[in-house]
Amino acid sequence: MSNDMEIKDKPSVVKEKNTDEAVEAGLAKLTPERIKNTINQVLQKETGPRFKAYVETCMHCGLCAEACLYFLSNDRDPSYSPAGKVKQTIWEMLDKKGEVSIEFLRRAVHIAHTECNVCKRCSMYCPFGIDIAYLMLMVRRICHKLEITPLYIQDTVNSHSATMNQMWVKEDEWIDTLQWQEEDAREEFEDLRIPLDKEGADIMYSVIAPEPKFQAGLLYQAATIMHAAGISWTMPSSPGWDNSNMAMFTGDNEISGRIARAFYETAARLKVKKIVMGECGHAFRSTYDVGNRWIGWAMPPFEVVHALEFYHELLTSGRITIAEKFKKTVTLHDPCNVSRGRGLHDMAREVTNMLCESFIDMTPNREHNFCCGAGGGVINCGPPYKGERMINNKFKAEQLKATGAEVLIAPCHNCHSGLEDIVHHYDLNMEVKFLGDIIYETMEKKIYKPGD
Amino acid sequence: MEENKSFDWSTDLKEVPVREWEDRFTWVEEPYVSPDGETIASIVNVEEGVFTVCENGETWDKEYDKAWNLRPLPDGKFAACVSSDEEWTLSISGNEWENWFDFIWNLQVNQDGSSLSLAVQKDMEYGMAVNDKPWDQMYENINEMVLSDTGSSAAVVQVTSMVQADIEVFKNGIFSCAVNGKAIDKKFLNIWDISFDSAGKNVAYGVRLDRTKYSIAVNDTAWDKQFQSVWKPLFISGDESVIAPVKEGGKWMLYKDGQPFWNKRYNQIWHLVVSQKTGNIAAIASDKFGKWTIAENDVTWNMAADQMISDLVYSKDGSTLVAVLKDKGFWTLAVNQKKWNLGADKVFTPCVSSDGNIVSVVIERQGQYFLVVNNIVIPNGYDFMATPVISPDNTKILQKAVKDGVYQRLILSMDKIL
Structure with missing residues (x-):
């Protein structure tokens, strides 16, 4: 550099x-x-x-x-x-x-x-x-x-163990948040639903606990995308909805396996064909590689796709069409767990190019990209370590700055949060976005009908 | 099931047009069908912010601000969680419970339908309500709710307050098991998977004692023996004993009352089922990494699935054991060790005749639903199907299906199928 x-x-x-x-x-x-x-x-x-x-x-x-x-x-x-x-x-x-x-x-x-x-x-x-x-x-x-x-990540694991989600989200709080987002999203589509426990839906959509806790707008966006794309989908009302797994990162393998079991057995209860996960990298690692194997599933018992694979499918199949491409210059961070771990980096670029007018890649990129510095449970160790984390992420900040991009796309929750910290700490003047943010912003707000 | 005798097995076809509902309402949600197949119902949106339930074309008398969790009841009625003026209650075919709450969820119905339970929250306190009677004692939080066949209720409740990220308080145990609202005077680090005995009086559950030690507790007493992990326990032998899968030395075993019960050590065993008739015990098991099978009385089936076994059910007489499994990308069934040769995108809950001679199930292939009886797929595809019912004399099967906007309650003769 x-x-x-x-x-x-x-x-x-x-x-x-x-x-x-x-x-x-x-x-x-x-x-x-x-x-x-x-x-x-x-x-x-x-x-x-x-x-x-x-x-x-x-x-x-x-x-x-x-x-x-x-x-x-x-x-x-x-x-x-x-x-x-x-x-x-x-x-x-x-x-x-x-x-x-x-x-x-x-x-x-x-x-x-x-x-x-x-x-x-x-x-x-x-x-x-x-x-x-x-x-x-x-x-x-x-x-x-x-x-x-460390304290904060242990508390997260404690939450997982007691509630099967990482943020002590109570069961009523989860359902109520989905219903609230569903109601709000009806401002855009009057018949929009977030179908709860719909047995036999094709897709179970699953997210991580920070979404209902702090970022409910992401549930709104996801519901809008699903609805517009005409997807047969559902979300579980019961524990098993959170696909995150911090126990995987503390070495509490027993709780990690219990989380993965709850996740897949929820999909089995709902009789879905496929699981679509939100934009989270470590959750993908847990369900696709680690948690499932600890309890004996050599491969995931259901087809499970990360959001960016799903977006790629929606965009290339025409289920979602883009009204006008995103204008600001963007760069793309490759989340380790879906890039190095799953090989989705080229697909991520294809999605980005379908959505955005101006894309500048960072260097190094794809499977060689640097970690966001937050992943692997590091950010979850919390405030006591934030100052050190910022210094430890200096090289990442330089990599981001060198792109000159206005917007940094991070299709992973931990990356997103960690990169937000870097952007603020190093005054990089970049906006951090999920791919879902950009899809929601640029998509045509109409419902897909086959043959249209 | 004995109550199936009262079903109408003589009328070949009854139809309810359902497509017209879409013209009457802003939207119509997914359908549910009563056990006897006489009624099909959906939550419907009447206008902005107004919901009700439509049963066979007739709407409930009451309308609500919100409605969800519609479920058919054994007596042919339907129940749904409904909300008006930001309060929630259960409505049974339009008749509401007297008690209203700030939120309700997790509707459970016991086998004969005599008891209905909900998890409830009022003023940020949590508990359960059974047949419109809330627990006397409410708690800071609730998880793992269960309803016994006798109408007893139990759940994991938080009995000690904890501020954010106080891992020391957590370590001392903040959870207890509450039975019919009364917390057992014993706290654990974690509690999972509560099972009732058949009388609905005693409970067994998995516990974590500290960060690495797990055990099984029966009422207020944990087994002396501790393990690396445990799964859901079960009462057997007329409620006298408790069995549970436990992990020891890196392998899973079946224990009974704190002692080794089965001899074999597995990579995994879970989902215990017991035949009430024969006393046979079966579990979903894995004895080779990534390969799933069934263990019955500690003997594994000569059959394996490479992805998942999700459900396991005995016929009433215990002669037949049915597993729902996914192998090489497709769902199918295995009956008494023999894998069916059908492959489906989805397999729903199987229906097994009392004598185990007939197994019927709904499957989905490429978006169409089909009825399968004893491994024979009936060729007509449907847009939707509910779980079938086998007549008490095994001569007929009740098919509940929707096609081209019409619900059909169809009685099929078994001799024409098999």
């Missing part, structure tokens, strides 16, 4: 490593015996040949360093390189056979939860394709079992 694009007047390296009360309270209760037993139990009983191969194959070549947003944002400090993070966590746990100190664990929690987005970019740079994200998630699993997971 050229120097003239470098963002100045902001701290260039993280000087102070924060912690929080949950981490500290957990650390205070630990005994050497519990630490040792827990680490050895996880490393010996919960790993297999895959873990062994990764640990034994790494040549410490450091090629992974160039891949990492944290390394690049912190003046190429080797302690932020992926291999450096493994060295400071898993390797030492192995070397010392679990006999590590409280101070070591404090640093391990910090690294695994706030200095790695488990974005897997480094795996593409590793000559052996070592999945360092998997190793970091193993550290998080140990932290979970030692009860030293």
Whole structure:
């Protein structure tokens, strides 16, 4: 990236490593015996040949360093390189056979939860394709079992466990919000519905809990798009509607699996053909790759598509037509979990070009794009770590600034929130939008009829 | 089911035109059909912000600001959650409960229709109401509501307040199981999957004791044994014992009353069902990663599905066990280990004759609904179909379907199908 694009007047390296009360309270209760037993139990009983191969194959070549947003944002400090993070966590746990100190664990929690987005970019740079994200998630699993997971993401997992959604959305609150959005959207289409529990609908539409909690307008937009496209669809009134899964990122695999089960069994109860997910990347990773497999579904039991695949289908089939293309210059962020994880990056560009007049790609892009810096549960660790996150995202800010775009499209909730933070912190003067925002803004507000 | 005897099995065809409803109302929502097939009903929008229910062309006397969750009842009536002036109640074919709430949801009906329950919220307090009687005690939150066949109700309730992100309070346990409104004097980190015994008096449920320890609790007492995870328990043997799938040493097993019950260790077992007649126990199981089968009395079926098994049901006499499954991209059924050769986009709830000799189900293929009986697809496609009913003597089947804007209640002779 050229120097003239470098963002100045902001701290260039993280000087102070924060912690929080949950981490500290957990650390205070630990005994050497519990630490040792827990680490050895996880490393010996919960790993297999895959873990062994990764640990034994790494040549410490450091090629992974160039891949990492944290390394690049912190003046190429080797302690932020992926291999450096493994060295400071898993390797030492192995070397010392679990006999590590409280101070070591404090640093391990910090690294695994706030200095790695488990974005897997480094795996593409590793000559052996070592999945360092998997190793970091193993550290998080140990932290979970030692009860030293950061406060805010743990609260999110607590919410998942009790309500099957990540934001303590009460059951009536969920339904009431859908009915409220349905009513409001009837201003545009008088017969619009958000059909609840419609058994036999073709599509179950599912979202993450921040939508009913803070961003109800996204439900409105989605309902408008579904209605205009003439889709047979439904949303569940029961738990199982939230496709997010922060337990996947804290190593609480048992709750993670329970969430995935509730999700797919809700689709089974409603007898749908397909599940369409809103614009969320980690939720896709959970339902398509992680949560489903933990409980035994090798592949998702239902066809499950991310919103951008669905938008592509609506636009190319003519179910949604664009009245007038979006005029502002846009760039596109590739969410790791649907780009590197699922290969949807070209489709995302096709959708963007169908909607927008002027698209400037960022560099690097597609599966090589940098993480937003918020994903993998990092943003969910909350306010105590926000300052560090901003510094750790400096290189991403430079990448965004270099595009000169007015609008930044981020088809993922975590990316969207994290990029909003970057845009504000680095005064980038960009507007962050979902693809759904732009579709809603540019689409013809008419109902699709076959043959029209 | 005994009540099927009272159904009209002698009239071959009854029709109700439904397309004309679309001219009468701004919109007509999805149809529901009564168990006896005599009535088809939909929520309809009369004009802006005015809703009612249309049954066989006749609207309920009352109109509402909102209506949702329409469901047929065993006695042929229909119930829906309705709202007027921002208050909600249950309306049964136009007759409202006396109690109104700030919100209602999760309508449940017991098998004979004698009890109807709702989750209710009033003044931001939560509970259940059964047959128009709200719980005496209300709580900060409610989840996992269940209604027993005897009319008892239970749910997970929040009994301790917690401010935002207070994980220490959460860790001490803020949830209890409330039965008929009274919270059991025992709190847990989490409670899931409440089961009643057949008398509706005792409850069993899955619990999490701390961040990594799970168990099964019966009323106020958790099993001594702790596990890596647990799924929904079930009362068996005349309510004397409780069984549950539990995870131990990375594998799933079936436990009974805190002790190993089945010997085999599975990758997964869940959805326990018990034949009341034979006492046989079955579960959806996986003994090889990504392959699903049925385990019956700890013996797995010689059949596998590579995507999902979603439903499992015994015939009344226990002779037949039916599974709804998805394999290689299509839904189908398996009956007593034998997979049907049909492939469908959707398979709905199967209907099994009491003696297990007949299995009938509605499927959807390329947007058309078909009736299937014992693996034979009846060729006529429909726009919509409800769950069929098999006559008590197995000679007839009641098909409930909509085609070209007309609802048809059709009695089919089994000898012409099979």
